[in-house]
Amino acid sequence: xxxxxxxxxxxxxxxxxxxxxxxxxxxxxxxxxxxxxxxxxxxxxxxxxxxxxxxxxxxxxxxxxxxxxxxxxxxxxxxxxxxxxxxxxxxxxxxxxxxxxxxxxxxxxxxxxxxxxxxxxxxxxxxxxxxxxxxxxxxxxxxxxxxxxxxxxxxxxxxxxxxxxxxxxxxxxxxxxxxxxxxxxxxxxxxxxxxxxxxxxxxxxxxxxxxxxxxxxxxxxxxxxxxxxxxxxxxxxxxxxxxxxxxxxxxxxxxxxxxxxxxxxxxxxxxxxxxxxxxxxxx
Amino acid sequence: xxxxxxxxxxxxxxxxxxxxxxxxxxxxxxxxxxxxxxxxxxxxxxxxxxxxxxxxxxxxxxxxxxxxxxxxxxxxxxxxxxxxxxxxxxxxxxxxxxxxxxxxxxxxxxxxxxxxxxxxxxxxxxxxxxxxxxxxxxxxxxxxxxxxxxxxxxxxxxxxxxxxxxxxxxxxxxxxxxxxxxxxxxxxxxxxxxxxxxxxxxxxxxxxxxxxxxxxxxxxxxxxxxxxxxxxxxxxxxxxxxxxxxxxxxxxxxxxxxxxxxxxxx
Amino acid sequence: xxxxxxxxxxxxxxxxxxxxxxxxxxxxxxxxxxxxxxxxxxxxxxxxxxxxxxxxxxxxxxxxxxxxxxxxxxxxxxxxxxxxxxxxxxxxxxxxxxxxxxxxxxxxxxxxxxxxxxxxxxxxxxxxxxxxxxxxxxxxxxxxxxxxxxxxxxxxxxxxxxxxxxxxxxxxxxxxxxxxxxxxxxxxxxxxxxxxxxxxxxxxxxxxxxxxxxxxxxxxxxxxxxxxxxxxxxxxxxxxxxxxxxxxxxxxxxxxxxxxxxxxxxxxxxxxxxxxxxxxxxxxxxxxxxxxxxxxxxxxxxxxxxxxxxxxxxxxxxxxxxxxxxxxxxxxxxxxxxxxxxxxxxxxxxxxxx
Numbered sequence: 001x002x003x004x005x006x007x008x009x010x011x012x013x014x015x016x017x018x019x020x021x022x023x024x025x026x027x028x029x030x031x032x033x034x035x036x037x038x039x040x041x042x043x044x045x046x047x048x049x050x051x052x053x054x055x056x057x058x059x060x061x062x063x064x065x066x067x068x069x070x071x072x073x074x075x076x077x078x079x080x081x082x083x084x085x086x087x088x089x090x091x092x093x094x095x096x097x098x099x100x101x102x103x104x105x106x107x108x109x110x111x112x113x114x115x116x117x118x119x120x121x122x123x124x125x126x127x128x129x130x131x132x133x134x135x136x137x138x139x140x141x142x143x144x145x146x147x148x149x150x151x152x153x154x155x156x157x158x159x160x161x162x163x164x165x166x167x168x169x170x171x172x173x174x175x176x177x178x179x180x181x182x183x184x185x186x187x188x189x190x191x192x193x194x195x196x197x198x199x200x201x202x203x204x205x206x207x208x209x210x211x212x213x214x215x216x217x218x219x220x221x222x223x224x225x226x227x228x229x230x231x232x233x234x235x236x237x238x239x240x241x242x243x244x245x246x247x248x249x250x251x252x253x254x255x256x257x258x259x260x261x262x263x264x265x266x267x268x269x270x271x272x273x274x275x276x277x278x279x280x281x282x283x
Numbered sequence: 284x285x286x287x288x289x290x291x292x293x294x295x296x297x298x299x300x301x302x303x304x305x306x307x308x309x310x311x312x313x314x315x316x317x318x319x320x321x322x323x324x325x326x327x328x329x330x331x332x333x334x335x336x337x338x339x340x341x342x343x344x345x346x347x348x349x350x351x352x353x354x355x356x357x358x359x360x361x362x363x364x365x366x367x368x369x370x371x372x373x374x375x376x377x378x379x380x381x382x383x384x385x386x387x388x389x390x391x392x393x394x395x396x397x398x399x400x401x402x403x404x405x406x407x408x409x410x411x412x413x414x415x416x417x418x419x420x421x422x423x424x425x426x427x428x429x430x431x432x433x434x435x436x437x438x439x440x441x442x443x444x445x446x447x448x449x450x451x452x453x454x455x456x457x458x459x460x461x462x463x464x465x466x467x468x469x470x471x472x473x474x475x476x477x478x479x480x481x482x483x484x485x486x487x488x489x490x491x492x493x494x495x496x497x498x499x500x501x502x503x504x505x506x507x508x509x510x511x512x513x514x515x516x517x518x519x520x521x522x523x524x525x526x527x528x529x530x531x532x533x534x535x536x537x538x539x540x541x542x543x544x545x546x547x548x549x
Numbered sequence: 550x551x552x553x554x555x556x557x558x559x560x561x562x563x564x565x566x567x568x569x570x571x572x573x574x575x576x577x578x579x580x581x582x583x584x585x586x587x588x589x590x591x592x593x594x595x596x597x598x599x600x601x602x603x604x605x606x607x608x609x610x611x612x613x614x615x616x617x618x619x620x621x622x623x624x625x626x627x628x629x630x631x632x633x634x635x636x637x638x639x640x641x642x643x644x645x646x647x648x649x650x651x652x653x654x655x656x657x658x659x660x661x662x663x664x665x666x667x668x669x670x671x672x673x674x675x676x677x678x679x680x681x682x683x684x685x686x687x688x689x690x691x692x693x694x695x696x697x698x699x700x701x702x703x704x705x706x707x708x709x710x711x712x713x714x715x716x717x718x719x720x721x722x723x724x725x726x727x728x729x730x731x732x733x734x735x736x737x738x739x740x741x742x743x744x745x746x747x748x749x750x751x752x753x754x755x756x757x758x759x760x761x762x763x764x765x766x767x768x769x770x771x772x773x774x775x776x777x778x779x780x781x782x783x784x785x786x787x788x789x790x791x792x793x794x795x796x797x798x799x800x801x802x803x804x805x806x807x808x809x810x811x812x813x814x815x816x817x818x819x820x821x822x823x824x825x826x827x828x829x830x831x832x833x834x835x836x837x838x839x840x841x842x843x844x845x846x847x848x849x850x851x852x853x854x855x856x857x858x859x860x861x862x863x864x865x866x867x868x869x870x871x872x873x874x875x876x877x878x879x880x881x882x883x884x885x886x887x888x889x890x891x892x893x894x895x896x897x898x899x900x901x902x903x
Contacts, residue, residue: 004603011373012385015366015429022404022426023392029403081297087290097537098298101305104529106487108503112522113304116311119515123307126323137322159304171541212394220396223489223507227518230511237490240402244494250406257399268394446634449601452621453628454699455651468638 033254046251059234067218070157078165102163111227114156143232156224165210172206212271216264312523319516339520348505358421359485360478367432375440389430401491415497423491428481439473476539483532551612551702552577558607567593569759578733582746585756591739627696631708633688635680642676648699666698686717706738743783755779777896780821786864791820802838811899821889824864828882837882
């Protein structure tokens with residue numbers, strides 16, 4: 001019966017091979033693609049072209065800015081929702097379902113949904129007209145209104161992705177034994193103090209996971225931005241897409257993807273190093 | 284008592300925050316052309332019309348894109364479960380050297396923006412004949428869904444006591460028989476939820492799908508590439524159609540949401 | 550029906566020796582209990598016999614067949630698990646029929662065997678239910694019925710009563726005893742509960758840290774423990790052990806001199822005596838020694854006293870109407886013929902061949 005030893009390896013082998021082929025290998029390939037010229041020689045040409053591009057600085061700035069604004073918003077909102085859920089008895093399941101609906105909605109669909117609100121003849125302008133702020137439709141999503149476009153992207157992404165953080169946090173809350181909170185209550189801690197001193201520290205692992213996941217996904221933000229503003233608000237993943245598709249330049253596109261990978265890895269390491277992700281969210 | 288009212292109000296507001304944009308885009312999708320362009324708009328739909336929706340389905344390529352989307356998502360579902368479930372079972376049932384390393388590999392894939400890897404893959408797929416095929420896109424989507432499938436099925440199998448299998452062995456089953464007769468029936472709802480989850484991941488993915496296809500677009504890829512030169516009714520109808528299956532799927536797997544996301548994120 | 554024989558079983562978990570060369574024989578139709586504290590290797594031994602674990606060395610025989618290399622399904626055993634392991638997706642009927650279905654038994658035989666097993670376990674009214682609709686005790690009955698239905702050569706039970714509440718456990722214990730006495734199926738039963746072991750077993754194998762320390766009939770194990778571990782593990786409260794000085798072939802408790810069966814190695818010896826084998830008297834008695842009462846615990850059928858003799862603690866049980874209080878000095882008279890002598894170094898009984 002020694003032969004049983006190989007069973008687990010047989011079971012994981014297909015997925016290992018698959019991940020080697022579709023994860024490890026393209027990872028290496030992306031690196032190679034970004035540092036090799038058409039003649040196969042090592043070059044920094046792609047990175048130079050990327051960095052000297054008109055959109056590059058804005059893409060970096062907006063991507064980082066979006067991440068820094070969206071992720072804390074999502075986490076704080078999700079935390080509030082998770083705590084709020086604890087205070088609801090009747091209709092808890094219904095709220096749970098409704099609040100998690102955005103989980104199934106793609107970034108592209110979210111972008112289009114919010115386009116209906118922010119577009120020239122959309123609901124926002126209709127509302128502003130109804131309350132008398134404006135007379136004629138205003139353009140919110142053009143390159144001349146980057147602040148409003150930025151806001152629209154943030155709104156759409158917070159609308160869509162807060163649910164993911166919410167579910168992670170609720171799942172994390174379920175793992176915390178009730179006794180801790182009850183013990184704190186017995187010792188006279190106010191709900192506010194219980195939250196800060198008991199719940200939040202115990203929720204740290206879930207928060208960390210949520211932050212890492214959301215940060216990485218925020219760094220590849222793409223379809224929402226494209227749906228709302230085309231290239232009016234350049235972001236890194238969008239640039240990678242344009243360089244690959246419109247300019248037919250895989251090298252520069254790969255350089256962008258390596259940049260995104262790099263920032264993601266650094267962000268993950270930072271989260272893992274700092275044992276207090278709470279400060280990260282506030283930073 | 285007052286606090287409860289405040290809670291309830293906040294909860295309802297949050298529910299509205301989620302529902303209103305969906306309601307608005309649904310309103311637009313079921314309006315006629317004139318209402319879509321009307322200004323100012325009322326919150327309530329003017330009149331119900333299938334004009335926008337039928338216009339959307341009438342656009343050349345939409346039908347094919349929807350078919351492709353189902354095909355790709357279906358392939359992803361099958362591949363993710365077939366590759367992920369055995370690994371999940373191995374992690375749940377066996378203690379073996381390398382299990383931790385494997386876990387790290389799985390978790391690592393989560394720390395990378397995987398869709399971005401479509402760029403080098405696109406180049407390679409052309410040589411392999413996988414470019415612009417449903418299978419090619421499904422492979423990348425499987426890479427996205429596989430870590431979930433492994434971790435979720437692993438927790439799923441962990442939840443089925445090993446003793447049930449052992450009891451089956453002592454009662455005359457081979458390992459395979461015990462799995463089929465005892466473990467599989469118990470794991471089936473969870474496996475179905477995992478599969479649906481993989482389907483949704485694929486259905487929603489746009490970046491890799493766009494880069495890896497040219498003619499064989501999936502629906503999101505088709506919508507994205509058509510965005511800039513398509514009229515608003517087309518976009519709204521497309522966006523709405525993109526949302527609908529997701530809503531249904533989330534409803535179906537809502538019981539498993541926390542297992543799927545909660546466990547998968549530990 | 551068949552006996553079980555294991556020879557020189559060694560099992561390592563990493564560097565930990567779970568079983569240290571265990572040999573054991575269970576006779577045909579015998580009910581043997583493997584008894585020991587958690588971590589002693591008793592469950593591992595049972596699982597090796599079932600084929601669920603594999604020994605690093607050693608052989609397992611069921612009847613005359615060497616089953617060491619056989620998978621569980623080929624060993625003609627049945628097992629009852631601690632958590633019952635009743636299949637939640639099958640009805641009670643299909644649970645009990647599971648093993649028969651695997652044997653491809655005819656529908657009539659399945660029907661007959663399931664009915665017989667269900668009747669034995671008094672669950673004939675529950676056959677159409679699913680396990681989720683059953684209580685813990687009922688599930689336990691299903692698990693036993695499922696094992697009996699296949700008419701195994703050997704029945705293996707892994708702490709089958711430990712998940713039941715105390716009252717139910719008492720009831721099931723008596724029922725199991727009746728049932729297995731009737732069916733005369735060779736049974737190996739694992740438990741950490743010494744009362745359960747005493748109640749059920751034809752013979753008890755007491756295990757400690759991967760070894761069988763004593764293998765004998767229950768009363769012998771109780772009265773003549775092979776070493777201080779067995780004496781301390783079996784009986785509640787456990788056996789008292791008093792460290793006493795040796796003079797020649799006698800041990801001394803103050804003025805009381807007790808004969809030793811064999812001359813001990815060193816200058817001290819351990820006296821092993823059960824709490825009920827010390828007679829307590831308020832006045833000095835011949836053949837007794839004084840001890841001071843520390844604690845008095847009324848337990849209903851008797852009082853449990855904790856006493857101190859020269860800094861060593863003793864437990865003694867006395868009738869419930871015995872009047873005493875902490876601080877009082879009592880004279881304790883050991884019952885002759887109920888005393889056990891142990892080597893203070895190894896803990897082994899003097900004159901006991903291991």
